[in-house]
Amino acid sequence: MLNERNPIPVLEAIKRVTTYYKKGETEYTAITNAHNRVLAEDLIADHDVPLFDRSPYDGYALRSEDTAEVMEKTPKILEVVGHIGAGSVYHKKIENSQAVRIMTGAPIPDGADAIIMLEDTTAFEEDGKSFVSIKKALQHHQNISFQGEDVTKGTALVKKGTVINPGIIALLATFGYAQVPVSKKPVIGVIATGSELVEVDQPLEPGKIRNSNAYMMIGQLQRAGAIPKYYGSLPDNLAESLKKISKVMQEVDFLITTGGVSVGDFDLLPEIYQELGADVLFNKVAMRPGSVTTVATINDTLLYGLSGNPSACYVGFELFTRPIIDYFLAKETIGMQQEQATLAVDFLKTNPFDRFIRGRYEIKNGLLVTEPAGKDKSNMVHSLAKANCFIQLPGGTEGYKKGDQVTIHLLGE
Numbered sequence: 001m002l003n004e005r006n007p008i009p010v011l012e013a014i015k016r017v018t019t020y021y022k023k024g025e026t027e028y029t030a031i032t033n034a035h036n037r038v039l040a041e042d043l044i045a046d047h048d049v050p051l052f053d054r055s056p057y058d059g060y061a062l063r064s065e066d067t068a069e070v071m072e073k074t075p076k077i078l079e080v081v082g083h084i085g086a087g088s089v090y091h092k093k094i095e096n097s098q099a100v101r102i103m104t105g106a107p108i109p110d111g112a113d114a115i116i117m118l119e120d121t122t123a124f125e126e127d128g129k130s131f132v133s134i135k136k137a138l139q140h141h142q143n144i145s146f147q148g149e150d151v152t153k154g155t156a157l158v159k160k161g162t163v164i165n166p167g168i169i170a171l172l173a174t175f176g177y178a179q180v181p182v183s184k185k186p187v188i189g190v191i192a193t194g195s196e197l198v199e200v201d202q203p204l205e206p207g208k209i210r211n212s213n214a215y216m217m218i219g220q221l222q223r224a225g226a227i228p229k230y231y232g233s234l235p236d237n238l239a240e241s242l243k244k245i246s247k248v249m250q251e252v253d254f255l256i257t258t259g260g261v262s263v264g265d266f267d268l269l270p271e272i273y274q275e276l277g278a279d280v281l282f283n284k285v286a287m288r289p290g291s292v293t294t295v296a297t298i299n300d301t302l303l304y305g306l307s308g309n310p311s312a313c314y315v316g317f318e319l320f321t322r323p324i325i326d327y328f329l330a331k332e333t334i335g336m337q338q339e340q341a342t343l344a345v346d347f348l349k350t351n352p353f354d355r356f357i358r359g360r361y362e363i364k365n366g367l368l369v370t371e372p373a374g375k376d377k378s379n380m381v382h383s384l385a386k387a388n389c390f391i392q393l394p395g396g397t398e399g400y401k402k403g404d405q406v407t408i409h410l411l412g413e
């Protein structure tokens, strides 16, 4: 019997799914693996950076008052009483008419209050002693990189929930995080359904197609920061599917299937939900593609039934699965970033439902412009390779014209 399906608005569907989100735990990862992970604790500076006043140049540390009378033609001669590189400390105090040869990054010796660059000096030896001729007058505190000028102790540097990038890794290293607290990644099961499917390494036969969705979703899960666990594809066989799905549900944080959610004779997912006693949150969304997207829960664990059509599967994942992964990872921002852009071409198809067109955006003459990445059909795969955003076109209109302002959802890297 064909059950009636009532489409619900996209936002309502997202809301229903997000009530089931689970926040993951914190784990520690080596700093060398921290890129792209989500920071699980605020990063607060526990010391100043730099930790000591230091030299920004290769040159000489001196007392600026010793250079007060330096004129171009009457340089000042100072005795060089020490020589330090970065990592070394000059332990005595610099007295009048003394200088210490110092390299970039070395701590400023006691008594010194300025650095002169090597280029403004001439070094010479006399009677076994080292001297330097200073050709430029210096101000108090000239050329000093001060303690805390970069970061002061106690500063909140990076908020928990931020995705770690190489710049953040530099800060983590600066503050001694060999192990970094990060959100544990959710483990998400992937199952493809359909007797027509063959795997990527298998030859095609009449009537068969290659299973592209499972691999596409593995990529989407990786992009979203989750761990995909692929369980292969299932033929259209109820008993086998039931057994597999109920077993897999025990092993993952949640499960995504693709295909078999529509009304066809071999679309088994609705029956599987019934047999498993699943609570169906929705089975029709007022959108294109992906209107058949179905989400259910079994013992509060989410079970996504995404469409078999590649573009519909892709869109369903990004709209309904990705935010849940963001919640699980305790990310500071949930879901795709949205922008306003100018439509670069006409799009005149009418539709009662909202459309999420696989699009491309770019900046042209300082404006964000967007256009479809290819043909707009839910059973097509080509445009997915070029898409860097979804163009959201609200339904119930006569279509859209070049120049119209539209919302785009950025897919990210």
Ligand SMILES: Nc1nc2c(c(=O)[nH]1)N[C@H]1C(S)=C(S)[C@@H](COP(=O)(O)OP(=O)(O)OC[C@H]3O[C@@H](n4cnc5c(N)ncnc54)[C@H](O)[C@@H]3O)O[C@H]1N2
Residues within 6 Å of the ligand: 192, 193, 194, 196, 197, 209, 210, 211, 212, 213, 214, 258, 259, 260, 261, 262, 263, 264, 267, 289, 290, 291, 292, 306, 307, 308, 309, 310, 312, 378, 379
């Ligand atoms: N009478 C109706 N027919 C259809 C309706 C409807 O409302 N009434 N909805 C259409 C819409 S919209 C979509 S979308 C599809 C969704 O169907 P399913 O989600 O049940 O998916 P399947 O029927 O299993 O497959 C659809 C299509 O996609 C291909 N496919 C399936 N899995 C994969 C995969 N892993 N990789 C690549 N391609 C896959 C499959 O061979 C089919 O061609 O239903 C419409 N029909």
Ligand code: MOO
Residues within 6 Å of the ligand: 287, 288, 289, 290, 291, 292, 293, 307, 309, 312, 378
């Ligand atoms: O679910 Mo279908 O993609 O609306 O075309």
